Amino acid sequence: MRRAFLSLPAALTGVVLLGACGPLEAGAPGAGRAQRQGPACRDAVAPSGAPVSSASPASPAESTGAEGDGVRAVVVDGCPAFEVTNEAARSFTYTVTYQVLTTGGVARAGTERTVATVGPGRTVRRTVDPGASATGADGGARLKIVKVRSVPAAEAPAETGPCPSSGVRVYADDGDAAMGLRVVGLHLANCGTRAYRLDGYPSVRLLDERHTAVAGVRVLHGGASIATGTGADALPRPSVLEPGESARATLVWRNTTGLGSEPVDAPYVRVVAKPGAPAVTVTPELDLGTTGKLGVGAWQKDEASRAPR
Known part of the structure; x- marks a missing residue:
């Protein structure tokens, strides 16, 4: 039997409602379910002291419950994402565990993503593409941040x-x-x-x-x-x-x-x-x-x- 992860404190756990990547025109074929149009979701890295560069700025997620340990959920160009900001004085490597849920609350398999060597004062963005199978009937998906862990980059x-x-x-x-x-x-x-x-x-x-x-x-x-x-x-x-x-x-x-x-x-x-x-x-x-x-x-x-x- 594999060990179950420990539960995350409330400050680090939350569910946010996120639209699928790209707009969906009213009345178009497939309306009511997610279809990705326009540019693909992209990752972005910001230099020290500068905002994350992106074609469109990040919007805060509807729930702030996913924030914690320098990680917050955001939406960029309609794409769900999370941002990691290192406010420490040395570089850290972060591991973020999240789930994508349908709007009906059905959880898909958990995903663990590592963001290596985030320097002091830097912000790194990683996009999360829920995929067509993870969307709900109204074309939305929910991103649940399950756990955030960080270790000094030199000790990763x-x-x-x-x-x-x-x-x-x-x-x-x-x-x-x-x-x-x-x-x-x-x-x-x-x-x-x-x-x-x-x-x-x-x-x-x-x-x-x-x-x-x-x-x-x-x-x-x-x-x-x-x-x-x-x-x-x-x-x-x-x-x-x-x-x-x-x-x-x-x-x-x-x-x-x-x-x-x-x-x-x-x-x-x-x-x-x-x-x-x-x-x-x-x-x-x-x-x-x-x-x-x-x-x-x-x-x-x-x-x-x-x-x-």
Whole structure:
């Protein structure tokens, strides 16, 4: 079973009514359903301190409920879109999860879109084309912003694409969940040209939605105190990853919630693979309940697969 995403705070969740791209003339064939005419929807990027360039300015969405974390829903030339504005002092990479719904409220499959390396003071626009199958009987569609996550661009995970300057990729998988038990894999792939040595446990730091360190959670080596048979119980041992080889460590926790305490959520985990390695911030969405502990397994070489170069 795959883990369900955590629910988003109200400030980051909303539904906006959006017209399909391009005008639809009254009485024309197909009136009452969406037809796209005119120029195609386009993405736009603004230089620092300047508005987003576009043939037509963006109009705010009818609902402001979709705004949050520098992301807002807009309409440009009749096209639904969202804008990401970085008000921080360093570059961030944003991941926006949204759904397109028919006017009858039927949700289409969720879509996750990453907007990489948005510099300080910059605004980036990404269009959302609902497509004919997602429109309602009146030619409209609704865009629901489900979740917004952001990590420092210098610490963004790189599962694919060019090999990072460190020579390794570090990223988290989607994990598994069953009966309140959560298991997420941390993966390290040697995409460089030199051998990479590992020995021990990754160092992890839990961060909340505002990227503030989460207090009151014990980080334990191994997962036996939480559950057995998760893959987090093996003792650490030295290993050498040749180019193309990979390793895995495991995060284990339960989301049990007891009375008298507030549940703890930590969407971000800052991972340092070994002493001196650059940090990578992943988003495993830790819903720790009131358990107050997280198990971290040692790095184990993946003997069965080879990482892409």
